[in-house]
Amino acid sequence: MTEAFTAVDVIRTKRDGGALSDAQIDWVVDAYTRGAVADEQMSALAMAILLRGMVANEIARWTAAMIASGERLDLTTVSRPTVDKHSTGGVGDKITLPLTPLVAACGAAVPQLSGRGLGHTGGTLDKLEAIPGFRTRLSNEEFVRQLQTTGAAICAAGEGLAPADRKLYALRDVTGTVEAIPLIASSIMSKKIAEGTSALVLDVKVGTGAFMKSADDARELARTMVELGKAHDVATVALLTDMTTPLGYAIGNGVEVAESVDVLGGGGPADVVELTLALAREMLDAAGLPDADPAAALADGRAMDSWRALVRAQGGDPDAALPTAAETEYVRADRDGYVAGADAYPLGVAAWLLGAGRARKEDPVSAAAGLVLHKRPGDQVRRGDVLYELRTDDAGRIPAALAAAGGAVVVADAAPERRPLVLERIA
Incomplete structure (x- = not known):
């Protein structure tokens, strides 16, 4: 076929600081998806976007073109109001696990399309696959039916949903263009809009353990x-929301599932509960259910019932034991004092090196590997107290993880001021 534009002309437009036209954007996204624009050409365009930016109407059109590259789910047959949540990723960020069944227990339907971990940030699908039998792949028909019957589904996006984004995401990861805000925004929103939800709450992480520093x-x-x-x-x-310190105590796959179940049972770390409830209230308000009480649903068992129903619906056994690691290494305080800080980034890297994460998308992950904090900022410690433990099935991974995490947990003479978890609301 005769192409409407050439990739070089589109690249030059953005390289020289110009705004891409609607027609240029529609063409380049479509042409890249079908292979008429090569990876090296889209790499050059992505770098030009990173360096030159995009104006609002360019980003909107780019997002629309990504959505148009595939199918769009129809959730109109779901009787409950639909609302989803997306996090930009962090360390110990298991919030999707307790939040999804909690919001479903309060009367909404949560169509949660999630991803896998890469580098120091964990992935929801990897965590759920620590549960024996849990299926993270559902057909569109299964997805919609489960929303109707259970009120929640957590699974991978189907192959037909925003295929342009799938192809471009992999390219950005290996070309140093992950940080381009127009491309991050269009990547996230093209998938969320294509999934058909009526409302969306975004958890945008800020700090050392986040992509946005x-x-x-x-x-x-x-x-x-x-x-x-x-x-x-x-x-x-x-x-x-703050991502300077990991969320909760657990960093990994199976260990984060266990901590999430504690939250659903009415316990769990205070910060995980706080953020889960803050996001639940936002989601329920956006869904038109402002009078629902998520704290009550955690306390009276409805959230746990919803979790167990979701796990069973996707083939998992909510009563099955989670995997345990063969090797454990403890890191202890070398002085008395207070934990003054626990840097999310090196702790996330340590969990990754233990086997909880992947360097490439095709790498396997360990369900049992991870890092568990014993102390968090503000806690008093005595010399010899355990600060954190490393868990892995491969003892050979421990030295590199110890080196990565070294100095991440700081003990000082005084406790630090408490940092707010929710920093700002943007609507």
């Missing part, structure tokens, strides 16, 4: 995504 960058990303959602008739709100 500065509040200004996180705020720009959040505002961009909120505007994209509204432009596509999806009620969207974003919370900026």
